[in-house]
Amino acid sequence: MTGYEPPTALPRVLLQRADMRAALAAHDFGTVFRLARSEARISYSKIAAECDMKPERVGLLARGQGSVTTYEKIARISDALRVPGRMVGLAPRPWEAPALPHRAAGRGPDTDRGGVRRREFFKASAGAGLAVGLPELTRPRAGSRIGSDYPEQLRARTARLRRLDDVLGGGDTYKVYLGEYESTKALLRDATYTEPTGRALLSVLAEQAQQAGWAAFDGGRHQDATGLYEASHRAAVDAGDAELAGNALAFLAYQTISDDRQAGIGIASRSVEEAGPRAAPGVRALLYERLAWAHAVAGNDTETERALEAAQAALKEADGHRQPDWVAWVDQTELDIMTGRCWTELRRPLRAVPVLEAALARYDDAHARDKSLYLSWLADSYLTAGEVEQAAAVTGRALDLASGVASVRPRQRLAPVLQRLDEHKALPAVVEVLDRARG
Template identity: 45%
Template sequence: MSDIPAWASRLRALRRHNLWTQREMAKRLADAADEHTRARLPERDSLIRMIKYWEAGTHRPKDPYPVLYSRAFGMDEEELFGTTAALARHDSTDALSQILREENPLTPYARRKGSRIGAETLADMSARVHGLRLADDVLAGLDLIQPAFRELGTAVRMFRDSAHTEEAGRDLLVIIGEFAQIAGWVAGDAGRADQAARTYKLGIGAAQDAGDGTLASYLIGSLAYQVSGGDDPGESVALAQAALDAAGTSAPPRARALCWDRLAWANARAGDAQATIRALGEADEALVRDFGGTEPAYLYWVDENELQIMKARAYTELRRPLRAVPLLTDVLSRYNPAHSRELALYLSWLAVALADANEPEESARVAARMLELSADVASDRTAQRARVVLHRLQRYRDVPQVRELLMAYG
């Protein structure tokens, strides 16, 4: 990395500092332009490619982009593109404190005129957010996105408009963070990545304001997972590490295990096998750690089976199918068939692992079940995985079972 110009490293570091994806960076540059300049900017996908080149130091931004960058980051152009060394790396606390710096929708009005929030209202809202989580076990993103964001909007308005004690305000911020996590997850499942990222950031701000490090780490880890499918795997690794830092060593076992799992997945996507395997081992150790307190309800789904599935997915991503296939086969043999989206997703990983293990007939059989399960599931995640499975099977198209599958599903 030493041959990358200081300004290129600086552009990348500042974007990550703000937890912006390259797609969001493109939007920020466009927003920083005046009407005349904006009309001359390229399409969003082309601008994202340009950002990738700039951050790699392949090309230096030309007019009008230096000015747009300086406006987006709120920095002097010479400071941003000068020849001095790259900015020092900010730690996760510094970076995360900037998430809502531009506009915080959780800022209460100076004079609250609404009704006072009581314990019963807070309990009802906690029950509703958990009900959304349970609904997500059996329904997909496009089925849940409207109720999820309706509930989140109600909680935010209640915090801003109502009168409440300091303790009730903190509890309400936690509820907003929990609503933001499930709403962000639902938006991601509906294929609305930018909306998911914005929602997670709202939740992170709420969790931080409430002083809840465990919830903040849960949201940051969710954001890390959301961006892991993007063009910059290192971004997901940085966010997953920030989630682990936010959790701290005293977080509940399931929270720590999930943070390590997210970090393992991010490293697998980045192709770092050694870091992946280390993180998977840390997740196992974290889950069995003694803990005398009560774990948050939103961690109910984190168990040995989920850790085993993540191991298998990571091994599949690293092209180690002989490790992945036995793990997935074992878990799927007892998986709840009512959770059709998750079952379809995990079957897709098994189909890919079998293809990588040179077992095309069995891979085609598993893929057929996956595609049948996901046919009526309104999930962008299952749709993407279906495309991955069919693409991976293309090299076996001369095998009768595979050829039949490809003809049936294109």
């Protein structure tokens, strides 16, 4: 793309206008298209051709009907209109001139230029369907017989691919993870194997479906995520893998709770029951913390604290026990962050702030998406406590970390925090953060 200037490129002066910047930040592409036609004389048919959209679809958006939510389409529009990635929540696009990233005060060494380059390298790897250190694996041909060792080789590959989620958002990883899932599903359909090998393959399939479902959820593909979580649950039950079956339900609960609190609590409770008391300690810790979250969102203080205590007790048992790779990230820091998030939701800042501050101080900035999300809860609690300037400073850090991450969740999570900050826009520190969020 470098060096090519499409006929839909927006003039720099138009990109700097407040109404255009606000529309881009909100992904209000109907307004973007209207401004492009009225101010830059770019026709809807030309926009449609360059953005790979139907002209009728462009017209509907311009009339305020519908929205654009998928990462791929947002990236396509950004490239066609030559909108810098930062203005729509994306990483710098391939056609942009390289620039030194902004480095916020208080950041650690992992967010310097090397950290940004490392994230870009992983992103390129994901786009090619690769990961650093990915185990060699020869895919069996249709109709061939699969040996008993193949499922574990596939599980090792799945574990390595999971590490991409540490540094990338679902917009980058979804197609990679979905491809792995579809490949294993085809293998189960077309190859021959013994019954134990088939059960092991189903277990891996359940794991891959959860991985793809999480990337779909993170990238804003909620319907796809639901379907993958449900498919994962079916595969795990058929495989006799109670731990994975419980985790599939925990994922569903996490997705459901924002729309239906009681349903979310019910699914989260079932996830603990389905995994059972013999599940690995790390698995029980994860499922109990997800149950705590469901209760916190519903405003249930006592039940939240009880679930957090159960998660802590399970985590204490984890030392020396073999844990599935998919719970390897569940540690004391993770549980402390979930504890702080729960108390934030329950509007208990005196409990939330100390635990979040301590946990986030030891949380690597290289995990940009997750740290940005977690900082949003810290900012929220500071606002509840009346510490507006501190909330603004934390929100600024979250915005910096979220820049260039292909995930819809940081922007969604920061939106209500920014709305609350807007009530204090007379303060210079707040004005600076609000301006940064818009630009």
